[in-house]
Amino acid sequence: MSEAGAHRIKGIRLDPDGLSGASAEVEHERRVAIYDLVEESDFRPAGAEGGPYELMLGLKDNRLSMEVTGPEYLRGHVLSLSPLRGVVKDYELICESYLQAVRGASQAQIEAVDMGRRGLHDEGARLLRERLDGKIDLDHETSRRLFTLVCALCKRG
Secondary structure, three states: OOHHHHOOEEEEEEOHHHOOOOOHHHHHHHHHHHHHHHHOOOEEEOOOOOOOEEEEEEEEOOEEEEEEEEOOEEEEEEEEOHHHHHHHHHHHHHHHHHHHHHOOOOHHHHHHHHHHHHHHHHHHHHHHHHHHOOOEEEOHHHHHHHHHHHHHHHOOO
């Protein structure tokens, strides 16, 4: 296996305690984010010699809980969601605006909302990478996909 292939996520489980009451759209977002992360990721936990890794994600007491398991590796991380809360909320609002725009706005309006959505997504991914600094090294796309999953976890319906 190549070096890049060794440092990847091979499976993600979500803590079932945080999943109650989600709508079909939220469930779809979660499934897509998980699929994308398993298909392509660059995920390098500190102190791990190589993967692939299993990841358990959940929300507990307004914190993101991450348990990483790999060959001869097991480590848990708990991150406060406070630094991400504003971006998550703004991202959720702009995603709603995007869906409304797609249903009836002009192409220029859709593109403008989409640019804002992508910008917030990048900002959330950057903040997540900062929060994981020294714990897990991620490439930009993996961080974006994880941010999508964090947003989907934060939604209740």
